[in-house]
Amino acid sequence: MPKTAFVTGITGQDGSYLADLLLSKDYHVFGMVRRSSTENFARIEHIRDRITLIQGDLLDASSLIKALERAKPDEIYNLAAQSFVPTSWDQPILTGEFTALGVTRLLEAMRAVCPDARFYQASSSEMFGKVREVPQTETTPFHPRSPYGVAKAYGHYITLNARESYDLFAVSGILFNHESPRRGLEFVTRKITRAAAAIKLGLQDSLELGNLDARRDWGFAGDYVDAMWRMLQQDAPQDYVIATGSTHSVRTLVNLAFASVDVNPEAHVRISAALIRPAEVDLLVGDPSRAKRELAWSPNTSFEQLVEMMVRADYDDLSGTHLGATARQTRTLKTIKSRRNALSAK
Ligand code: NAP
Ligand code: GDD
Numbered sequence: 001m002p003k004t005a006f007v008t009g010i011t012g013q014d015g016s017y018l019a020d021l022l023l024s025k026d027y028h029v030f031g032m033v034r035r036s037s038t039e040n041f042a043r044i045e046h047i048r049d050r051i052t053l054i055q056g057d058l059l060d061a062s063s064l065i066k067a068l069e070r071a072k073p074d075e076i077y078n079l080a081a082q083s084f085v086p087t088s089w090d091q092p093i094l095t096g097e098f099t100a101l102g103v104t105r106l107l108e109a110m111r112a113v114c115p116d117a118r119f120y121q122a123s124s125s126e127m128f129g130k131v132r133e134v135p136q137t138e139t140t141p142f143h144p145r146s147p148y149g150v151a152k153a154y155g156h157y158i159t160l161n162a163r164e165s166y167d168l169f170a171v172s173g174i175l176f177n178h179e180s181p182r183r184g185l186e187f188v189t190r191k192i193t194r195a196a197a198a199i200k201l202g203l204q205d206s207l208e209l210g211n212l213d214a215r216r217d218w219g220f221a222g223d224y225v226d227a228m229w230r231m232l233q234q235d236a237p238q239d240y241v242i243a244t245g246s247t248h249s250v251r252t253l254v255n256l257a258f259a260s261v262d263v264n265p266e267a268h269v270r271i272s273a274a275l276i277r278p279a280e281v282d283l284l285v286g287d288p289s290r291a292k293r294e295l296a297w298s299p300n301t302s303f304e305q306l307v308e309m310m311v312r313a314d315y316d317d318l319s320g321t322h323l324g325a326t327a328r329q330t331r332t333l334k335t336i337k338s339r340r341n342a343l344s345a346k
Contacts, residue, residue, distance in 0.1 A: 006076045010044060211277070
């Protein structure tokens, strides 16, 4: 009998990879999407006819109840969140509503509609913040450094509390940074890989960045969604750190990405004070031993392979080799501009 999964955040990076994985395992996949005046389905376009989308919003508890009543899921993956750290200083209350209280709304809806389902919460290494030990494990204390990190810590503990109070199968994966060619353009990896490709192609001249000394444990999103699924197949609910165990600076990432297209970063990269954060997370590196031991999970993609994959995808997209949505938009705008110029010249 095929299982049914309900995924919030299905239009995001992780939601799209998780949907791919669940479909490959013959799940019925329901994805929750927010109503928008323009569709935002680029990452799930290739599987649109194989999944069922239900409108709902983490801000609206009644929409969550109705969505779960319709999907009747065996597994719930709560991936939706306001996930960009700098935005959390500009919109701290909204971030708390989505990223913190949204978890409670979904857990309460699950309790009311399908208490026997299994629940996955997307916790984050941002909760470790000003780290108390290196590497970070499931027992490292939290010291979040942004409203986003604080909201994630709430989501983490409310999930643990649901497990302890109501005996729900509710778990958190404490995932370290994970990236892919589907990563949002504002996150540092994608910003850098896209810029390296664009500069190589003569489409961009410079790249502004903030703190080059920050260090992150970067893995591949495709590997990490497999860990989420494995957590919900265990006999007993348990939280896990998911990481590679290696850490690199933003500077190393820049050098690697630019070297892969044979461009000298020093000629193009500038530091902008506006991109320095009010409080920084200087060093993240996770210890995935428990996941290796109990989930038989380990990452398959190295940092070097990840950067290479992302630069190549951006290069292909921008050069039109596999004309992607962003490149198509850029080209259409250029065509409109040149037609307008030609008309006004007449
Ligand atoms: P993402 O690409 O930013 O996707 C976020 C998703 O959440 C989008 O589908 C977005 O929908 C949806 N969403 C936002 N607010 C919502 C609301 N109020 N109601 C319903 N849906 C809403 O994030 P990601 O990188 O895939 O990350 C997935 C989850 O893992 C997030 O919770 C993130 O905080 C967490 N996490 C990520 C990482 C990482 O390195 N990627 C590491 C640790 C934890 P729209 O398309 O409509 O905006
Ligand atoms: N975004 C961005 N843009 N970051 C920059 C820039 C820049 O121009 N320049 C330097 N950085 C540094 C940031 O200061 C930070 O230390 C690091 O690059 C990584 O930034 P992001 O890629 O924005 O990711 P993040 O670590 O803040 O958050 C991501 O990972 C978390 C897990 O640790 C997000 O995906 C979160 O949702 C996730 O929870």
